[in-house]
Amino acid sequence: MERYCVIMAGGIGSRFWPLSKDNMPKQFLDILGTGKSFIRATFERFLPLVPASNFIVVTNAAYKHLVLEHLPELTDDQVLCEPMRRNTAPCIAYATWHILARCPEASIAVTPADHLVTNECEFQRVIVNGLDFVETNRNALMTIGIRPSRPETGYGYIEVDRESADIIPVKNFKEKPDLETAKRFVADGRYFWNSGIFLWSSDAIMGAFRTYLPDMAALFDQGKADFGTPREQEFISTHFERCENISIDYGVMERSQSRFTVCADFGWSDIGTWGSLYTHAAHDETGNAVSGHAVTVDTTGSVINIEPGCQAIVQGLDNCLVALRDGSLLVCRLADEQQIKHWVERL
Amino acid sequence: MERYCVIMAGGIGSRFWPLSKDNMPKQFLDILGTGKSFIRATFERFLPLVPASNFIVVTNAAYKHLVLEHLPELTDDQVLCEPMRRNTAPCIAYATWHILARCPEASIAVTPADHLVTNECEFQRVIVNGLDFVETNRNALMTIGIRPSRPETGYGYIEVDRESADIIPVKNFKEKPDLETAKRFVADGRYFWNSGIFLWSSDAIMGAFRTYLPDMAALFDQGKADFGTPREQEFISTHFERCENISIDYGVMERSQSRFTVCADFGWSDIGTWGSLYTHAAHDETGNAVSGHAVTVDTTGSVINIEPGCQAIVQGLDNCLVALRDGSLLVCRLADEQQIKHWVERL
Numbered sequence: 001m002e003r004y005c006v007i008m009a010g011g012i013g014s015r016f017w018p019l020s021k022d023n024m025p026k027q028f029l030d031i032l033g034t035g036k037s038f039i040r041a042t043f044e045r046f047l048p049l050v051p052a053s054n055f056i057v058v059t060n061a062a063y064k065h066l067v068l069e070h071l072p073e074l075t076d077d078q079v080l081c082e083p084m085r086r087n088t089a090p091c092i093a094y095a096t097w098h099i100l101a102r103c104p105e106a107s108i109a110v111t112p113a114d115h116l117v118t119n120e121c122e123f124q125r126v127i128v129n130g131l132d133f134v135e136t137n138r139n140a141l142m143t144i145g146i147r148p149s150r151p152e153t154g155y156g157y158i159e160v161d162r163e164s165a166d167i168i169p170v171k172n173f174k175e176k177p178d179l180e181t182a183k184r185f186v187a188d189g190r191y192f193w194n195s196g197i198f199l200w201s202s203d204a205i206m207g208a209f210r211t212y213l214p215d216m217a218a219l220f221d222q223g224k225a226d227f228g229t230p231r232e233q234e235f236i237s238t239h240f241e242r243c244e245n246i247s248i249d250y251g252v253m254e255r256s257q258s259r260f261t262v263c264a265d266f267g268w269s270d271i272g273t274w275g276s277l278y279t280h281a282a283h284d285e286t287g288n289a290v291s292g293h294a295v296t297v298d299t300t301g302s303v304i305n306i307e308p309g310c311q312a313i314v315q316g317l318d319n320c321l322v323a324l325r326d327g328s329l330l331v332c333r334l335a336d337e338q339q340i341k342h343w344v345e346r347l
Numbered sequence: 348m349e350r351y352c353v354i355m356a357g358g359i360g361s362r363f364w365p366l367s368k369d370n371m372p373k374q375f376l377d378i379l380g381t382g383k384s385f386i387r388a389t390f391e392r393f394l395p396l397v398p399a400s401n402f403i404v405v406t407n408a409a410y411k412h413l414v415l416e417h418l419p420e421l422t423d424d425q426v427l428c429e430p431m432r433r434n435t436a437p438c439i440a441y442a443t444w445h446i447l448a449r450c451p452e453a454s455i456a457v458t459p460a461d462h463l464v465t466n467e468c469e470f471q472r473v474i475v476n477g478l479d480f481v482e483t484n485r486n487a488l489m490t491i492g493i494r495p496s497r498p499e500t501g502y503g504y505i506e507v508d509r510e511s512a513d514i515i516p517v518k519n520f521k522e523k524p525d526l527e528t529a530k531r532f533v534a535d536g537r538y539f540w541n542s543g544i545f546l547w548s549s550d551a552i553m554g555a556f557r558t559y560l561p562d563m564a565a566l567f568d569q570g571k572a573d574f575g576t577p578r579e580q581e582f583i584s585t586h587f588e589r590c591e592n593i594s595i596d597y598g599v600m601e602r603s604q605s606r607f608t609v610c611a612d613f614g615w616s617d618i619g620t621w622g623s624l625y626t627h628a629a630h631d632e633t634g635n636a637v638s639g640h641a642v643t644v645d646t647t648g649s650v651i652n653i654e655p656g657c658q659a660i661v662q663g664l665d666n667c668l669v670a671l672r673d674g675s676l677l678v679c680r681l682a683d684e685q686q687i688k689h690w691v692e693r694l
Contacts, residue, residue: 295693295694297679298683309674310676311674313364314679327654327656328659329653329660329676331678343642347640
């Protein structure tokens with residue numbers, strides 16, 4: 001079996017306004033100042049496991065040039081363009097049918113483009129073990145669980161029957177919990193964060209689509225003769241919009257009887273919020289995460305993100321966010337950052 | 348006697364960083380969004396009283412082009428350039444000696460370039476009365492007092508003997524008071540804010556320089572043959588730096604025996620601080636003074652000043668200042684704005 005990696009890179013990351021905008025979403029940014037964009041780091045993290053020619057990036061047509069710029073190792077036909085956003089199930093179906101046109105028997109890792117992993121060695125060990133597992137257990141759908149380090153209410157949780165370092169069956173998926181529930185989950189030891197990283201064989205995911213999302217499977221089957229040919233994009237342009245807007249979690253994982261997980265611990269974060277960026281970025285002596293040319297005075301626990309070439313003085317703020325990019329400024333309390341999207345709409 | 352107006356426009360307005368900077372000081376800005384820069388508004392305020400050809404602007408050489416841009420009615424020789432900043436006494440001496448070379452008997456109004464007046468009719472009435480007074484009382488040095496509307500600790504005060512609507516002698520000048528003293532001054536009725544606007548005849552101010560700042564008078568007398576000729580700038584370049592760095596208030600007004608004031612009420616502010624700008628700018632329904640394209644959320648009593656073409660979301664601030672100009676951002680508590688200068692130095 002050949003190993004493939006599908007990078008889902010169609011998001012617009014509106015929660016990181018003004019750094020991420022429609023024309024420059026989060027996956028193409030180096031928000032943490034590591035020297036690499038998220039998508040580049042994701043690619044390099046999988047590159048020891050998957051040959052460059054077996055990466056498939058699914059994104060929006062508007063971002064195709066950015067993908068190829070950040071991942072110059074890829075060829076044009078490795079970047080699949082969704083005509084519109086339709087959540088993760090159609091995205092993964094598209095990539096799966098595309099891969100099957102090239103390779104009848106593949107094992108596939110599916111990953112978001114914009115997450116952080118700090119322990120890449122451990123990451124690779126976990127993924128290799130997982131790929132070995134799904135290559136042996138040809139109907140297994142596997143999702144990588146993350147050992148929770150805090151009662152995070154922003155993540156979904158995976159429940160298992162018993163604490164274990166092995167790959168074991170999933171008992172349940174749990175929606176984002178309230179704080180009390182999250183605390184219970186963390187204390188219990190049988191609940192992991194759902195990382196959104198999936199491993200499976202092409203047989204397993206194809207079978208799951210046919211069983212749990214038969215309309216979507218039928219839709220992509222119509223294009224079977226077109227996938228992997230110059231007609232693929234035309235087929236997608238015509239038919240993709242008819243896909244149900246549904247996540248792979250709701251559409252497949254929660255319905256499957258053959259799902260597995262492993263409790264991993266490789267320094268993962270989805271960096272889905274400025275607060276999580278604060279957690280993962282370096283702090284100065286007053287507890288601020290400062291990026292760019294800024295003087296802070298009487299300011300603590302804040303994220304200051306100033307674009308190169310600009311400068312800032314920030315005084316008198318606690319647990320706030322100050323971000324300046326391309327003439328767009330955001331000043332807000334970190335605790336209220338869930339509202340950013342709404343404020344941007346008002347603007 | 349011919350009437351002259353001297354506009355002192357050499358300040359750098361560092362308290363309004365990042366709006367005002369060395370290369371664009373406050374007098375050339377339209378901070379309040381009136382459609383006119385402060386210097387333009389100052390000029391237009393005096394124009395019904397003084398012919399355009401009798402305005403003299405004293406500034407720094409670096410700002411000469413800005414003065415002529417904002418006041419295209421002036422000719423090159425009406426803009427006097429100080430080689431360095433030397434406070435108001437040398438500035439006024441320079442303008443006085445320059446005017447005397449053109450006109451042996453003048454009445455002169457001296458004004459800062461960057462103050463706000465909202466009732467121009469009343470202003471003109473007060474100034475005309477004052478000019479009439481100093482043209483009749485040829486040794487009078489007059490300073491315009493402002494009826495205090497609040498116990499401002501940032502201004503100097505003028506004390507008189509009795510409440511009066513007339514032009515009356517000054518009893519004392521009072522330094523910036525503490526809050527308790529300022530409250531007493533406001534309640535008393537015999538204390539006015541010192542506006543920094545002066546009226547006098549050329550005889551009176553010349554005599555006062557000779558009496559109270561004889562070294563400075565002697566220095567300018569050396570250049571008598573040069574003033575009003577092409578050699579004037581050369582003389583100033585060589586000699587100006589030897590002037591004592593002293594204000595007209597300390598150097599002349601506090602020492603004079605012939606000083607007068609009037610309690611005026613024409614909506615004056617020196618707009619010396621962001622706080623005073625807040626006082627004078629229009630407020631939205633949540634008490635914020637917003638200029639530029641900005642959305643405010645859970646924000647009250649704040650000044651938001653966003654440069655044209657930029658945009659901002661400001662949330663969770665009370666009594667703060669957010670100013671963005673030319674890639675320079677300031678976020679601070681309004682109460683601490685006296686420190687801006689120091690923060691800019693740190694930056």
